[in-house]
Amino acid sequence: MVTESLIPATERRQPSAQAADTEAMSFEQETNPWLAQEARFDFAAKKLNLDEGIWKILRQPARELIVHIPVGMDDGRIEVFTGYRVQHSTARGPSKGGVRYSPDVSLDEVRALASWMTWKCAVVNIPFGGAKGGIICDPHTMSQGELERMTRRYTAEMMEFLGPEKDVPAPDMGTNEQTMAWMMDTYSMHMRQTVTSVVTGKPVNIGGSSGRREATGRGISVVCDQAIQQLGIAVKDCRVILQGFGNVGSNAAKLLYEKGYRILGIADLDGGLYNANGIDIHALLAHRAQAGTIVGFSGAEAANPAELITRVCEILIPAATENVITSRNAAALHCRILCEGANGPTTIVADEILAANGVFVLPDILANAGGVTASYFEWVQDRMGYFWTEAEVNQRLDRIMTDSFRDVIAYAQSHSVNNRIAAYMLAVDRVAYTAKQRGMYA
Ligand code: NAD
Numbered sequence: 001m002v003t004e005s006l007i008p009a010t011e012r013r014q015p016s017a018q019a020a021d022t023e024a025m026s027f028e029q030e031t032n033p034w035l036a037q038e039a040r041f042d043f044a045a046k047k048l049n050l051d052e053g054i055w056k057i058l059r060q061p062a063r064e065l066i067v068h069i070p071v072g073m074d075d076g077r078i079e080v081f082t083g084y085r086v087q088h089s090t091a092r093g094p095s096k097g098g099v100r101y102s103p104d105v106s107l108d109e110v111r112a113l114a115s116w117m118t119w120k121c122a123v124v125n126i127p128f129g130g131a132k133g134g135i136i137c138d139p140h141t142m143s144q145g146e147l148e149r150m151t152r153r154y155t156a157e158m159m160e161f162l163g164p165e166k167d168v169p170a171p172d173m174g175t176n177e178q179t180m181a182w183m184m185d186t187y188s189m190h191m192r193q194t195v196t197s198v199v200t201g202k203p204v205n206i207g208g209s210s211g212r213r214e215a216t217g218r219g220i221s222v223v224c225d226q227a228i229q230q231l232g233i234a235v236k237d238c239r240v241i242l243q244g245f246g247n248v249g250s251n252a253a254k255l256l257y258e259k260g261y262r263i264l265g266i267a268d269l270d271g272g273l274y275n276a277n278g279i280d281i282h283a284l285l286a287h288r289a290q291a292g293t294i295v296g297f298s299g300a301e302a303a304n305p306a307e308l309i310t311r312v313c314e315i316l317i318p319a320a321t322e323n324v325i326t327s328r329n330a331a332a333l334h335c336r337i338l339c340e341g342a343n344g345p346t347t348i349v350a351d352e353i354l355a356a357n358g359v360f361v362l363p364d365i366l367a368n369a370g371g372v373t374a375s376y377f378e379w380v381q382d383r384m385g386y387f388w389t390e391a392e393v394n395q396r397l398d399r400i401m402t403d404s405f406r407d408v409i410a411y412a413q414s415h416s417v418n419n420r421i422a423a424y425m426l427a428v429d430r431v432a433y434t435a436k437q438r439g440m441y442a
Contacts, residue, residue, distance in 0.1 A: 025349060031323040033112035033344045040348065041115070044424035047417065054432045057440075058118075061088040061111055067157040069135070071150045074143050083135040083154045086114040087167055091435040094165050095131035096121060096372060098172025098201075099154075099179070101147075105134035109322070113172075116343055117372065120365040122427035124404045126376040129431075131167050133158075139174040148182050155186040162187060164197040164383065170375050171201040173246070173321065177213070181206060197382035200375035209378035211393035212371075217251025218394065219370015220341050221259060222401040223362050224315055227337050230409065231360060239278075239313040241265035241335070243305070244320030245294055248341045248368065250285065252317055257281035264313060267305035268294050269320075274308060275300035310334060318345035325350045333359065340364035355418055363420040365427065366408050373400050 029035055038059065045055045065085045073079050084107055087095040097117035100110075110132050118130030135154060139147060161167055171180055180202045187198045196207030204210060211218070228238055238261045242249045245268045253263050262278035270293050273279060279300050287297045295302070309316060309324070312334040318324050319341030325333065330350035338354060339362040340346065346354070346361070354361060374397055381387050388396075412422035 027327070030327060030347045030349050032108055033322050034108040034115075036344060036348050037112040037115045040420065040424050041119075041428065044421055044428045047415070047421065048425055048429055048432070050428065050432055051436065053440075054435055057435060058089065058428065058431060061086045061114055062090065063087040063161070064107065064111070065158065065161060066107070067154060069150055069153045069157065071146060071153060073146055081135050081137050081150055081154075083133065083157070084110045085131065085133040085158055085161065085167070085169075086110045087129070087131040087161070088114040089118040089129040089431060089435075090166075091431050091438060092118075092122060092129055093127035094129065094163075095167040096128035096170070096200075096375065097131040097133070098170045099133035099135070099175050099183075100172040101135050101137050101139040101174030101179075103136060103138045104321075105136045110134045113343055116365055118431060119424060119427035120369045120372055121376075122430040123365050123408065123423050124369045124373050124400050125430070126373060126400075128168070128372070128376065131169075132172070133169055134172075137174075144178075147179070151179050151182040152186045155183045156190065159187070159190050162198055164195060164379065168197070168375075168379060169199045170372070171247075176247075177201060177203045177208065180208075197379050200378040202378070207378070207382045209374055209381055209393055210388065210390035211397065212374045212378055213247070214251045214255070215374030215393075215397055216248045216341065216368050216371035217253075217255050218397060219373065219401045220248070220252040220317065220319075220339055220367055221255040222370070222398050223367050223405050224256060224261070224317075224337070224339055225259070226402060226405040227339070227360060227362055228314070231336065233314055233336070235260045236262075238262065238315060239264045240315045240317065241267070241309060241311060241313040242317045242319055242341075243267040243309050243324060243345075244318065244342065245288070246319070248371075249317070249319035250288075252319060252341055253281050254285065261315070265303060265308045265311060266294060266300075267303075267308040267320075269305075271295040272303035272305035272308040273297055273300035274303040274311070315339055317341050321345070323347055325354075327353070330354055331357070333357075336360060337362065340367045343368065351418075351420065361419050362405075363408075363423045366404055366419070366423050369404065370397055370401055373397055 067083045069081045113132035121128040180199045188194045202208035265274045310332040315337045316335035322344040325346040327349040330353035
């Protein structure tokens with residue numbers, strides 16, 4: 001079952017040319033990712049003096065799909081899951097963005113994540129628009145069979161809206177290479193031919209790209225290198241604390257560790273670790289591979305995850321989920337650099353506190369763009385049918401991340417705005433330019 005958004009245009013808020021009134025916000029409003037996205041977009045649009053018509057177009061997602069997915073569970077019951085796919089913009093190319101499986105998925109969250117994908121692809125200047133998908137479910141309590149049936153039915157419901165030239169999903173929280181293999185296979189069965197480029201983040205043997213799995217973490221390590229160089233901090237003096245030890249967090253930790261950064265702390269859902277002399281990340285990865293958790297690792301002391309992120313460090317990397325740095329804890333942070341591995345980890349109220357405290361922010365739409373950049377490489381390689389070595393992928397990724405960091409910093413300096421607003425302005429400007437050139441079909 002597929003329904004396009006029925007929200008009448010009159011009920012959608014019009015551009016107000018105002019940034020959000022952060023003082024009057026309730027905590028619920030503060031932590032609504034769509035309102036945060038909107039406020040930052042409006043602020044950037046106002047600064048850019050954006051044409052009012054383009055402003056209205058880019059403020060809303062182009063398409064919102066809701067599907068209700070019946071799945072036969074292992075115990076014989078039928079369960080119905082709700083899934084979303086929001087395509088925010090296709091102005092610069094096919095829409096691109098991950099699919100998230102989590103009990104917390106909501107339409108507002110998917111909307112925000114879709115818009116962030118539009119801005120992220122524009123920041124790194126790759127020819128994609130933005131989209132995101134999600135299913136409300138708890139993947140950790142589902143069997144592989146249940147996950148496969150749910151993924152295949154979700155993909156089948158989206159058939160008309162997906163495609164290498166339309167909308168290209170990828171993994172996100174709760175999904176992985178296997179999920180992408182099922183999506184690719186389902187789409188291919190319907191098309192009666194193998195279409196590898198319909199999703200990215202696939203296993204390497206079925207059209208995945210070398211280096212994709214590590215790419216978001218790798219991109220984070222590149223922008224951290226650039227940031228500490230800019231702030232005059234030596235790698236050996238750089239203490240790092242991470243939140244989240246999943247795909248993004250563990251790869252960022254590994255690559256930074258291998259470059260000589262000292263990883264003092266890791267906060268994950270089931271516990272935290274701290275070692276003032278630095279954690280041996282290779283040993284921790286080996287422990288986690290065996291134990292299935294970071295908890296119980298003998299090379300660090302146990303620590304409270306919520307308190308851990310407030311400890312002194314040069315770089316704090318939230319790499320878990322949204323809204324972890326808010327009005328309630330932003331003033332307690334003791335980092336010089338906040339590098340956003342997760343999407344939307346910082347609220348707009350927290351932004352102001354961090355700015356007042358002189359924290360150098362590497363915003364999500366720059367810092368975690370390594371993943372979508374490698375996804376772009378995967379899509380290109382699939383369409384060529386010719387695959388690059390991991391060294392070639394990494395070299396191209398490093399160059400794009402370095403150039404994008406420099407573009408954002410130069411923009412921030414020339415427009416006297418902070419890094420986040422600079423990244424939004426750069427992105428909105430690029431998307432608006434293309435949208436205007438293409439004109440409006442009516
Ligand atoms: P993942 O599911 O692999 O890992 C998430 C990790 O965060 C898990 O270890 C989980 O236990 C932990 N976690 C969740 N909530 C937490 C909390 N409140 N406190 C501490 N730890 C918590 O997901 P991922 O792919 O690593 O994605 C993490 C974030 O990065 C998400 O915001 C995602 O949208 C973003 N992101 C991912 C990619 C990618 O390539 N995977 C790319 C760009 C952005």
